Amino acid sequence: MADEIDRPTPRRKPKPEVTRIGGRDLSPATLMMGFGFDPMLSEGALKPPIFLTSTFAFESAAAGKRHFEGLTGKRTGEMEGLVYSRFNGPNQEIVEDRLGIWDGAEDALVFSSGMSAIATLLLAYTGAGDVIVHSGPLYAATEGFIGKVMAKFGVTWLDFPAGADRGEIEQVLEQARVKAAEQGGKLALIYLESPANPTNALVDIEAVAAAREAVCGESQHVSPIAIDNTFLGPLWQRPLANGADIVVYSLTKYAGGHSDLVAGGLSGAKRWMDPVRALRNTMGTICDPNTAWMLLRSLETLEIRMRRATENAVRVCDMLKDHPKVEGVGFLGLLAEGPQLDIYRRHCTGPGSTFSLFVRGGEAESFRFLDSLRIAKLAVSLGGTETLASHPAAMTHLSIAPERRAALGITDNLVRISIGIEDPDDLIADFDQALAAV
Numbered sequence: 001m002a003d004e005i006d007r008p009t010p011r012r013k014p015k016p017e018v019t020r021i022g023g024r025d026l027s028p029a030t031l032m033m034g035f036g037f038d039p040m041l042s043e044g045a046l047k048p049p050i051f052l053t054s055t056f057a058f059e060s061a062a063a064g065k066r067h068f069e070g071l072t073g074k075r076t077g078e079m080e081g082l083v084y085s086r087f088n089g090p091n092q093e094i095v096e097d098r099l100g101i102w103d104g105a106e107d108a109l110v111f112s113s114g115m116s117a118i119a120t121l122l123l124a125y126t127g128a129g130d131v132i133v134h135s136g137p138l139y140a141a142t143e144g145f146i147g148k149v150m151a152k153f154g155v156t157w158l159d160f161p162a163g164a165d166r167g168e169i170e171q172v173l174e175q176a177r178v179k180a181a182e183q184g185g186k187l188a189l190i191y192l193e194s195p196a197n198p199t200n201a202l203v204d205i206e207a208v209a210a211a212r213e214a215v216c217g218e219s220q221h222v223s224p225i226a227i228d229n230t231f232l233g234p235l236w237q238r239p240l241a242n243g244a245d246i247v248v249y250s251l252t253k254y255a256g257g258h259s260d261l262v263a264g265g266l267s268g269a270k271r272w273m274d275p276v277r278a279l280r281n282t283m284g285t286i287c288d289p290n291t292a293w294m295l296l297r298s299l300e301t302l303e304i305r306m307r308r309a310t311e312n313a314v315r316v317c318d319m320l321k322d323h324p325k326v327e328g329v330g331f332l333g334l335l336a337e338g339p340q341l342d343i344y345r346r347h348c349t350g351p352g353s354t355f356s357l358f359v360r361g362g363e364a365e366s367f368r369f370l371d372s373l374r375i376a377k378l379a380v381s382l383g384g385t386e387t388l389a390s391h392p393a394a395m396t397h398l399s400i401a402p403e404r405r406a407a408l409g410i411t412d413n414l415v416r417i418s419i420g421i422e423d424p425d426d427l428i429a430d431f432d433q434a435l436a437a438v
């Protein structure tokens, strides 16, 4: 009788998943249409229904116990059944499976925003006395969270500039190791953002991994390298292949891709995801089912959207680079021979479609340009189907002290542009007339 009650929960996911056909690994673009979802488990619905429920009924008390054992790590292997929507739900699980495919990651987690992903990650990996080493610049809210919020918990930080070479990075990691030992903590996390928002500066992930190995030796396994891959991922950069452990996203940007949702993501090996999942379970920073469903819709077109936007950006930047009203263009497709191009060749497969435009002049000239745009919308954010333009020094990075902004290259004539999937000739005409008005 007991055996009958304690029978395994019926399957909830497609098994086995089809990921290879005729000796060929299916590409992420193909897998985005069906991976992780079996219509036959949902009345034949081709697309996953949105599971609007706060909790999940157990088949039996014993099944409930098994699910909680899975949830709390007392039982290893995949979670057998769902428990409560603060922990996970079907829509979120499918997005997590599909996000992991893009990054070549064993596991992934989705969050209610990029910042809630970042905050949960930082809180999961650090404690009093610990030191975070990060590259600079970072998205301003990330920098603020590390500098102001983590400081309240006794966590300190050191940084190195995005373009730093292996020697410089090693020096900073060594300082951090010494500082952490003095504070009774550890070098808890190496946090990168590459390309950096808003300068597009690239971090040499391979150099960071080599420096960590040199400085930390065996204990490198307690200091994961996390990297915010929002600007190029998941199509144009796969940082796990270059030595990163955790990939961070604002899924609000290219992954969501239509400027109609806010979400975040992390991916990496299960051992790196587990502590973050446990804290997400406690805090409830997971994204809601509706947002997860929209992300599934978006991931189906990710590759064509990112390719078209990048082709457009190449065309637009080609016009901008020689324009007399333009001082420079910070576009990864226009890097000159040097260390940044070397990193680009080793880490990236495409330049993306977000770049910085340095208008000749200062804030007044930049504002005139922004106010004259007719197709491009004046808004912060990036990675949507539409072209957006903003002024980081006066907007997203206003909270950063002017001296630090200057040191990071966030000047008053820097306009950040995210190119969408419109007709490129229309965009070129719009930028041309807006520059003429400067």
Ligand SMILES: Cc1ncc(COP(=O)(O)O)c(C=O)c1O
Residues within 6 Å of the ligand: 113, 114, 115, 116, 139, 193, 197, 228, 230, 231, 249, 250, 251, 252, 262, 263, 264, 381
């Ligand atoms: C590079 C980067 N990381 C993280 C974030 C934060 O993401 P979210 O706005 O989804 O919280 C942003 C937002 O602009 C970003 O540009």
